[in-house]
Amino acid sequence: MKTILITLLVLLNVNSCKSDKYKLIENDDLKSAFIMNSSPTFKGYFYMGSDSDFHYFESRWDLQKDRCFKIRKTDLIVNEPFDFKADELRIDLFDNTKAIFGENIYCKLYIVDK
Numbered sequence: 001m002k003t004i005l006i007t008l009l010v011l012l013n014v015n016s017c018k019s020d021k022y023k024l025i026e027n028d029d030l031k032s033a034f035i036m037n038s039s040p041t042f043k044g045y046f047y048m049g050s051d052s053d054f055h056y057f058e059s060r061w062d063l064q065k066d067r068c069f070k071i072r073k074t075d076l077i078v079n080e081p082f083d084f085k086a087d088e089l090r091i092d093l094f095d096n097t098k099a100i101f102g103e104n105i106y107c108k109l110y111i112v113d114k
Contacts, residue, residue, distance in 0.1 A: 017048075017058050017068035024054075025069045030076070031106040033057075033069060034093055044112065045091050047101065049084035055102075056084050071104075078102040 025033045034045060043060040050056065054070040055078055061067075073081075079102055090112040091101045098110040 017066060022054075022056055022068045022070040025071050027072070027075050030071065030104055033071065034107055034109065036093055045093075045109075047078070047089045047091050049086050049088075050078065050081040051084045054084075055081065058088075076102055076104045 037059075039061075041062040041064060043062060046058045046060060048056040048058060050073065054072060055076055056068075056070045059067040059069075079100060089101070091109045092098075092112045093107060093109065095110045095112075098112070101109040101111045103109065
């Protein structure tokens with residue numbers, strides 16, 4: 001039991017993003033920041049909050065390393081930002097029947113029901 005608990009903690013640590021691990025996505029690369037992904041191991045995109053300069057996001061996977069990235073606030077309009085690491089919100093590229101989370105010149109993002 002102890003071995004299983006330690007293994008789970010290690011796996012959670014490997015997949016979690018620390019604030020210094022967020023890679024900046026430049027304006028030229030915004031169109032590739034959010035892409036449709038049909039892989040069965042893809043868990044989704046998550047908005048992690050914002051600070052004075054950036055919006056923080058994670059794309060999460062089962063059995064793969066999560067991708068942590070940030071986007072300048074001037075490059076993405078977020079309708080209702082909250083403080084970084086205060087909460088998280090799952091977002092999606094497609095489903096215009098849901099509330100709009102935000103948008104940039106390349107895409108609109110929608111809130112996924114919790």
